[in-house]
Amino acid sequence: MPELPEVETIAASLRRKVVGLRIAALELYDRRLLRGEAAELAAFRGKKITAVRRRGKMLLIACGGDLHLLFHLKMTGGFHWTDRGAPGDVHARLRVSFVGSPRDLLFRDVRRFGFLRCLDTGSPLDAAELRRLGPEPLDMSAEEFAGRLSGRTGRLKSLLLDQTFLAGVGNIYADEILFRARLHPLSKASGLTAKRTAGLFAAVKDTLKAAVAAGGSSIRDYKDADGMDGLFQNDHRVYGRKGEPCPRCGAKIRRLVIGGRSSFFCPRCQRGRPGAPAAN
């Protein structure tokens, strides 16, 4: 489940290794990975990688001119280095080999939800997959956040997960953010005071910054492109901790299903009844 901090970490580890390398070949093992025509991959042969960046939970690899590879890792996607030509495992979906490099880059995806799209445009951020994304949480101001929040009536948990509202927050960080802000996941966005809105925004930034600094959260099988684990799972206060004591007050962490997603929270620290404005 790579979310913003994990994709940011993968982008950084990938960037260190691939920028400046020239692509020798792309070998697609699973046609379902690619959104578009298989022939589009041919254009990338011989291109030199110039940049790797993240937008929301998506990864963009610039390959010279207007060519870009756009990846979404969804739940189980990730990158892995292997010796040149060495067979990948059954979950390898794409191999990229490089001119003069002893190692190939593999894209692996156990559950095959991830996708790759080839872009040939000078403005890749306008691609359909990226155009509708909300702002980058680490780049936005408190004023912009408050402005976007005003008029929204849904539950805070659902709003944080809405990629058109804010790009990059997923289930783990939404729960951790709400815990830090002491807001109940079912409380309504429309009930927030200016002060609590500011507190929520601070929690968004603080949580994501800390998670990026820790290299993301390695639960299940997440690793960066160099096979390194993140450390932020050790700092999860509520996610996955149903029944454990709240690190702040000792009350038992509870689990609710909201919009079909697990939501972990402290019933004492995160007050506010469903449908009612958040109250501490």
Place this chain on the structure above:
DNA sequence: GCCACTGTTAGCAT
């Protein structure tokens, strides 16, 4: 072997 579960999004209903 059945089925709940996982995160995300598309699609649909309200």
Place this chain on the structure above:
DNA sequence: CATGCTAACAGTGG
């Protein structure tokens, strides 16, 4: 339009 629910993706594990 905003919101929320469900299905689907594909594999894991109880």
